[in-house]
Amino acid sequence: xxxxxxxxxxxxxxxxxxxxxxxxxxxxxxxxxxxxxxxxxxxxxxxxxxxxxxxxxxxxxxxxxxxxxxxxxxxxxxxxxxxxxxxxxxxxxxxxxxxxxxxxxxxxxxxxxxxxxxxxxxxxxxxxxxxxxxxxxxxxxxxxxxxxxxxxxxxxxxxxxxxxxxxxxxxxxxxxxxxx
Amino acid sequence: xxxxxxxxxxxxxxxxxxxxxxxxxxxxxxxxxxxxxxxxxxxxxxxxxxxxxxxxxxxxxxxxxxxxxxxxxxxxxxxxxxxxxxxxxxxxxxxxxxxxxxxxxxxxxxxxxxxxxxxxxxxxxxxxxxxxxxxxxxxxxxxxxxxxxxxxxxxxxxxxxxxxxxxxxxxxxxxxxxxxxxxxxxxxxxxxxxxxxxxxxxxxxxxxxxxxxxxxxxxxxxxxxxxxxxxxxxxxxxxxxxxxxxxxxxxxxxxxxxxxxxxxxxxxxxxxxxxxxxxxxxxxxxxxxxxxxxxxxxxxxxxxxxxxxxxxxxxxxxxxxxxxxxxxxxxxxxxxxxxxxxxxxxxxxxxxxxxxxxxxxxxxxxxxxxxxxxxxxxxxxxxxxxxxxxxxxxxxxxxxxxxxxxxxxxxxxxxxxxxxxxxxxxxxxxxxxxxxxxxxxxxxxxxxxxxxxxxxxxxxxxxxxxxxxxxxxxxxxxxxxxxxxxxx
Numbered sequence: 287x288x289x290x291x292x293x294x295x296x297x298x299x300x301x302x303x304x305x306x307x308x309x310x311x312x313x314x315x316x317x318x319x320x321x322x323x324x325x326x327x328x329x330x331x332x333x334x335x336x337x338x339x340x341x342x343x344x345x346x347x348x349x350x351x352x353x354x355x356x357x358x359x360x361x362x363x364x365x366x367x368x369x370x371x372x373x374x375x376x377x378x379x380x381x382x383x384x385x386x387x388x389x390x391x392x393x394x395x396x397x398x399x400x401x402x403x404x405x406x407x408x409x410x411x412x413x414x415x416x417x418x419x420x421x422x423x424x425x426x427x428x429x430x431x432x433x434x435x436x437x438x439x440x441x442x443x444x445x446x447x448x449x450x451x452x453x454x455x456x457x458x459x460x461x462x463x464x465x466x
Numbered sequence: 467x468x469x470x471x472x473x474x475x476x477x478x479x480x481x482x483x484x485x486x487x488x489x490x491x492x493x494x495x496x497x498x499x500x501x502x503x504x505x506x507x508x509x510x511x512x513x514x515x516x517x518x519x520x521x522x523x524x525x526x527x528x529x530x531x532x533x534x535x536x537x538x539x540x541x542x543x544x545x546x547x548x549x550x551x552x553x554x555x556x557x558x559x560x561x562x563x564x565x566x567x568x569x570x571x572x573x574x575x576x577x578x579x580x581x582x583x584x585x586x587x588x589x590x591x592x593x594x595x596x597x598x599x600x601x602x603x604x605x606x607x608x609x610x611x612x613x614x615x616x617x618x619x620x621x622x623x624x625x626x627x628x629x630x631x632x633x634x635x636x637x638x639x640x641x642x643x644x645x646x647x648x649x650x651x652x653x654x655x656x657x658x659x660x661x662x663x664x665x666x667x668x669x670x671x672x673x674x675x676x677x678x679x680x681x682x683x684x685x686x687x688x689x690x691x692x693x694x695x696x697x698x699x700x701x702x703x704x705x706x707x708x709x710x711x712x713x714x715x716x717x718x719x720x721x722x723x724x725x726x727x728x729x730x731x732x733x734x735x736x737x738x739x740x741x742x743x744x745x746x747x748x749x750x751x752x753x754x755x756x757x758x759x760x761x762x763x764x765x766x767x768x769x770x771x772x773x774x775x776x777x778x779x780x781x782x783x784x785x786x787x788x789x790x791x792x793x794x795x796x797x798x799x800x801x802x803x804x805x806x807x808x809x810x811x812x813x814x815x816x817x818x819x820x821x822x823x824x825x826x827x828x829x830x831x832x833x834x835x836x837x838x839x840x841x842x843x844x845x846x847x848x849x850x851x852x853x854x855x856x857x858x859x860x861x862x863x864x865x866x867x868x869x870x871x872x873x874x875x876x877x878x879x880x881x882x883x884x885x886x887x888x889x890x891x892x893x894x895x896x897x898x899x900x901x902x903x904x905x906x907x908x909x910x911x912x913x914x915x916x917x918x919x920x921x922x923x924x925x926x927x928x929x930x931x932x933x934x935x936x937x938x939x940x941x942x943x944x945x946x947x948x949x950x951x952x953x954x
Contacts, residue, residue, distance in 0.1 A: 330914035332921070364903055371863070379860075387906070409916040428913045451504070453905070454558040455898025459888040461831055461858070 320349045327368055328358055331408035333430030335359045348373065360429050362387065386446040389427040390434060394419050396441030403433035403442055467695055470715035472708045474845040475700040476878045478635050478799065480674065484765040485638045485758055490646055492769045493782045495542050499567040499773030500552060501527060505812040506602040507609050508534030513565065519546045522576040524749050527565050530597070536610045536813075537600045539749040541771035544569040555776075555795055555812055559805035567773065579747040584657045589619055592661035592744065599743035600750045600813070604735030605629060605704065606796050608814035611736055618662040621725035626664045627713060628655050630671035630678065630734045631697065631704030634797025637817045639754040640734045642767045644671065644678035647738060648685040650745075654737030655692055657744050662730055666691045669734070670713055674699040701799065702876040706731045708845055720872050735816075755815055757783045760822030761790040770811045776818055777807040790820035798825075799877045832885045840879035840889055846872050850879035854892045862896050862903075870896055 325345040336357045338344040347353035348369065355369040355377055363379055370377045390411075397419045404412035404420060411427040414420030422433075424447065434442050447453075504510035511528035515521060521540040528538040547568040554562035584592060597612030628651075632640040644651055652669075659667050669686070671679050673696045686692045697703055697712050707718045709731060716727045724731050735753065742748045751772055758765040763784030770779055776793070780786060794801035795815055811818070840850035848869045856864035870893060879889040 326914075327910075329910055330917045332917060364906060367860075408920060409913045410920060411913075411916070425909065426913055426916055428910075449558075449560065451554060451556060451558065451560050451562055453902065454556075454560060455902055456891065456895045458857075458895045458899075459891040461887070 321345050324348050324369070324372065327361075327365065327372065329360050329365075329428045329430070331360070331428045331430045331432075333360065333408060333428070333432055335430060388429045388444040389424050389447055390422045390429070390431070390442050391445045392420050392422055393441040393443060396439045398439055398441075400438060402436045402438065406432045406436050408432060467693070467713075468715075469695070469697060470712055472711045472845055473847055474843050474878060475702065475708075476843055476881055477699075478701055478881065480699075481636045481758070482638050482641070482674070485636075485756055485767055486641055486675075486677075488642075488766045490642050490754055490767045490769055491782075493771070493774065493779065495569050495571065495573060495771060496774050496778040497569060498547065498775075499541055499544075499569060499771060500775060500810040501538055501541065501565045501567060501773035502554060502810065502812060503528050503538060503563045503565065505538065505608060505772070505814065506536040507607070508532060508536070508613075510563065511535060511538045513549055513563075515546050515549075515565065517546055517549060520544075521546060521567070522574050524576040524579055524751060526749075530600075530610075534610055534613050536602050536612075537598065537749075538565075539600055539751050540567060541751040541773050542567070542569050543572050543574040553805055553809055555802075555804060555809040555815070557803045557805065564773075564810070575748075581745050581747050584660060584744045587660075587744075589661050589663055590616075592657060593619070595744055596661070596740055598749070599739070601736060601739045601743060602750070602813050603733060604739060604753060604813065604816070605733035606800070606814045606816050608812075611732070611740070614730070614732075615658070615661045618664075618725055618730045622728065623662045623664045623725065623730045624728040625714065625730075626655070626659055626662060626667040627709060627724075627729060627731045628658075628667060628669040628734055628737055629704055629706070629709055629731050630669055630675070630682070631709055632675070633672060633699070633701045633704040634799050634801075634817070635701075636758040636819050637756045637797045638758075639756045639767050639816055641675045641678050643738055643754050644675070644734055645681050648678075648681040650741045651734050651738050652682065652685040652689070652692065653745065654739070654741035656689065657740050658730075658732055658737060659691065664730065666693070668692075668713055669694045670697045670703075670709055671695070672697055672699040672703055701878065702845055702874070705845070705874055705876060707874065720869075750813060753811070753813065753815065755779065755811060756817040756819075758817060759790065759794075759820040760825045761786050761788050761820035763787055770815075772813060773810045775808050775810050776804065779811060779818055780807065780820065786820060788822055791823045791826040792821045794819040794821065799881070800875065827886070829886045831887045834885055834887055837884060839882045839884060843878040843882040845876060845878060846874060848873060850889045850893075851887075853896075854887060854889050857892045857896045862900055865893075865896055866900070870900075873897075 325342055328341045328345060330341050332340040336344045338347060344357060356366045358365055366379055399417040401416050404414055409426050409428055411423050412420050509532035512531050513528045514526055523540055523542045525540045526537055527540050530537045544567045546565060548566040551561040552564045554560055593612045593615040601611040602608040630640055630644055655667050669682055679694060679696050683694045686694055695713055702708055706724055710724050710729050711717055718724055719726055739750050752769055754767055755770045756767050757779060766783060793804045795804050796802060796817055798819055834851055844850055853865040853868045853870055873893050875890055875894055877890040883889060
């Protein structure tokens, strides 16, 4: 009787082990798939504000668990939440500072038309020519601040995106609980 | 006729008696009208006039642009005084582009206005006329009616339902319209029937409006394809999906439209506006508005020119008894709080409700006791308490899993909640937040494409430079060997 039990368990253990080993080989998930999936979620502007040389290295670091989900400043809180869900990590984002999304804006009186800003813009969001006032296309700006750093006259500054009737939304209701 | 029941719903106090028996008053033309260029869902209209232009009543002020849009017409004759950004009739208090019209007392219609015989028009032509008249959904949704008519032609509509539900408390503008102008409303219904080529029309009216039902039945007497149905008075009967369910027993699929199950719904006010546009060639320049609430001196229904400021309309109704605790556009359940009395009446304004202090609840929220009242009240079969709990802890995706997108924001849950939890307010917040995220995601995708383009361009330039340098080097080497040969 005891032999039968030992036999059964041995066979069960071995066969399950083989199945698992086989499955691990056949259905092996390439880690690079995760990296590319994360890369798609990042802004892709290669701005380098995270401290990594670009979005791909940042995605690799995120996939390896070396970087926190809050690594991407232009992505903000929303991206951090999505990354946390993607990577299955729980993170408390209530303390994360997240102002309104910002875009660059040219203060036209100070623009000399030096063309430095649109050369560094990763998304072609600045248009202009030599000695002509440049302008930022709001919808194409990712808020990476690359242009702010190179502007010699400080005429490029970050501004919060203007709220319009189309983009306005209700605030979260503040719940003041009347507890006796 | 057999009716069906939708689940949930509430019976709020009607407050309709103050206005339902009084005839519609016609408001004298105020000195200034403020006509917003966006009074509808979709792209704003583009101004056609300049400051200083003389305009006649019914003249085009701004043309529609894009697929979903509606033009705007002059509500009376006068001079264009200004075109500027002014406070919109919207809870945000943000501004919208408006044409300020200084009116003259002539109220002179445009000469070129002509009536058309709808029986001679094809379905497409009716839709085109309706679109040119700037008609939008008058129940408050303000979706351009012509777009809806055109879509219906494609969807093969079997049944047209005319929404005379008017389930919101205080509001009686549709009720009065059906009592006083039933012939015109029924004519409008016939025109819509023709435009969408449906077999029959049902005019659904809540049974708390017996006079309106009687008047409409009298006007429908000759027409076999139009039937008046009395539906039980229960909020939100006037919601498109719930009205369809009540009269047909069919449920509109989640995320779908009435047209998906062969039903089209139009408001009685829209039917009246369509009658005016086709029979008399008059664009939508005025509408019936219920002015009510405890803070109003003489509550009544008023025919108001589009663009009249709330202050002018309220003054016509004897002014205010007291400072309103809340000033609403639309009904108290789904209406919007207005930022000031200066904002104008627009095409979708069904009511101006100034609530007194006694009519407003100030009770603070207490913790949810999971009594399930909101679940019983929800007409969409959702779990408001669970969705709100998810949203409270910032798990919007969780709320979406529980059907947030199917919520029609009727507010039944907030109305019945014994703990006074702002449930529908949570849902409105979450929907706005989700839309913003969607936009942001879309932007990220677009900017990524731009970034990739730039990377490719940089790589190409680098490659070109390298090739040029290589070419130069080989040429230089060639020249050097040639000179060497010469030297030899």
